[in-house]
Amino acid sequence: MTQPGPAHHVFRYGSGDFADTVIARASGSYVYDRDGRAILDFTSGQMSSILGHSHPEIVAAAREAVGRLDHVHSSFLTDDVLAFSEALAAIVPDPLTKVLPLSTGGESNEAALRMAKTVTGGFEIVAFDRAWHGVTGGAASATYSGGRRGHGPGLPGALVLPTPDPYRSPFVTDGHHDWRAELDFGFDLIDRQSVGQLAAVIAEPVLSSGGIVELPEGYLAALQAKCRERGMLLILDEAQTGMGRTGTLFACERDGVVPDILNLSKTLGAGLPLSASITSAEIEEACVERGYLFYTTHAADPVPAAVGRKVVEIVVRDRLHERARELGAYMKDRLRDLQQRHECIGDVRGRGLLLGVELVEDRQSKRPARELGLAVAQRSLELGASLNISRRQVANIFRIAPPLTVTRDEIDTAIAILDQAITECVARGPAT
Numbered sequence: 001m002t003q004p005g006p007a008h009h010v011f012r013y014g015s016g017d018f019a020d021t022v023i024a025r026a027s028g029s030y031v032y033d034r035d036g037r038a039i040l041d042f043t044s045g046q047m048s049s050i051l052g053h054s055h056p057e058i059v060a061a062a063r064e065a066v067g068r069l070d071h072v073h074s075s076f077l078t079d080d081v082l083a084f085s086e087a088l089a090a091i092v093p094d095p096l097t098k099v100l101p102l103s104t105g106g107e108s109n110e111a112a113l114r115m116a117k118t119v120t121g122g123f124e125i126v127a128f129d130r131a132w133h134g135v136t137g138g139a140a141s142a143t144y145s146g147g148r149r150g151h152g153p154g155l156p157g158a159l160v161l162p163t164p165d166p167y168r169s170p171f172v173t174d175g176h177h178d179w180r181a182e183l184d185f186g187f188d189l190i191d192r193q194s195v196g197q198l199a200a201v202i203a204e205p206v207l208s209s210g211g212i213v214e215l216p217e218g219y220l221a222a223l224q225a226k227c228r229e230r231g232m233l234l235i236l237d238e239a240q241t242g243m244g245r246t247g248t249l250f251a252c253e254r255d256g257v258v259p260d261i262l263n264l265s266k267t268l269g270a271g272l273p274l275s276a277s278i279t280s281a282e283i284e285e286a287c288v289e290r291g292y293l294f295y296t297t298h299a300a301d302p303v304p305a306a307v308g309r310k311v312v313e314i315v316v317r318d319r320l321h322e323r324a325r326e327l328g329a330y331m332k333d334r335l336r337d338l339q340q341r342h343e344c345i346g347d348v349r350g351r352g353l354l355l356g357v358e359l360v361e362d363r364q365s366k367r368p369a370r371e372l373g374l375a376v377a378q379r380s381l382e383l384g385a386s387l388n389i390s391r392r393q394v395a396n397i398f399r400i401a402p403p404l405t406v407t408r409d410e411i412d413t414a415i416a417i418l419d420q421a422i423t424e425c426v427a428r429g430p431a432t
């Protein structure tokens with residue numbers, strides 16, 4: 001049924017109803033509804049606003065840029081795009097030096113998948129069975145955590161790898177998650193299914209929409225070795241983990257792994273539409289030789305580029321990755337305190353300021369507590385904190401990702417709200 005009221009003319013793109021509050025403005029770690037009610041934004045908007053909302057330097061950069069040079073033909077370069085590309089190339093790991101500026105995460109993944117196909121001559125794309133890479137054709141074909149039904153086939157050559165989830169993996173040896181066995185098993189299946197034209201693996205270092213699943217230490221290096229054995233490229237989609245959120249500038253740094261293509265979006269524009277696909281000079285050269293084309297309306301836009309350059313400057317200058325590491329450790333400890341007191345919290349996980357809290361019916365069965373998850377999210381919002389549930393099908397995993405500028409007081413407030421919401425919802429019992 002159509003949602004009554006103000007949403008009457010808005011297409012319900014999320015296949016359900018919108019939140020029943022209308023947001024009028026935002027500042028720092030808060031969004032404010034029409035009535036001026038403050039809501040702590042512990043999702044950083046759509047997992048993007050790492051600098052908090054309306055950071056004064058971002059507002060100034062965007063205003064200045066749009067007033068000076070708003071848009072150009074995509075064959076023109078601008079100083080903003082040159083400076084942005086140079087700033088980004090300076091902070092990503094070597095030998096990634098070639099920046100393709102784009103607008104959205106899905107778009108950057110399309111660009112990277114097309115690069116991999118162009119360079120390898122293959123077309124088969126491997127992704128995790130709980131991945132989210134976007135809703136556009138190629139990205140959607142490599143996305144398994146939602147949106148797959150009702151619109152026909154994806155692209156041929158889409159292959160899956162089991163998500164190495166230590167909390168739920170069936171691969172256990174001597175009581176420990178045996179991710180190597182899980183990875184070997186996955187590639188055995190891939191090798192049997194492949195028609196011999198493997199092009200790339202695309203992966204999130206921490207699967208976010210898939211339920212905050214951090215790839216175990218060593219996994220990325222082993223995955224890269226599997227790619228190299230098969231002549232495949234490794235594409236890392238750091239839409240959410242990039243720009244400091246996990247405690248290093250890029251999540252792959254923890255593992256000492258440099259992908260063939262690094263994709264950034266969401267956090268790169270800190271809330272404005274900006275993404276980038278970054279690769280080596282060698283891959284770029286091979287793409288150009290083979291006629292690679294990814295010509296978009298907004299590739300050369302100066303305004304998002306000016307914003308992106310400022311985001312890079314602020315993150316590096318204010319050492320926000322270190323802040324994410326420290327505050328993330330603090331928040332994880334507070335969440336673990338809650339876990340001590342609430343039997344329904346089965347697992348607390350994640351890295352830096354990208355944390356997950358999994359609610360279960362009981363810790364033995366680990367059955368997902370879906371109704372409870374939905375109720376706690378709703379009650380938290382009523383109490384003044386927006387805490388997002390990932391994997392809506394199971395709806396029991398909270399994805400907690402405040403801006404990197406969040407304060408300890410704000411973290412304490414959000415934890416207190418979550419505590420109260422869980423206490424009340426558990427006491428109320430299952431809805432009848």
Ligand SMILES: Cc1ncc(COP(=O)(O)O)c(C=O)c1O
Pocket residue numbers: 103104105106107109132133134135204208209237238239240265266
């Ligand atoms: C890891 C990851 N990649 C790509 C995307 C798609 O980005 P966009 O919605 O900007 O196309 C998302 C969006 O949630 C994401 O989480």
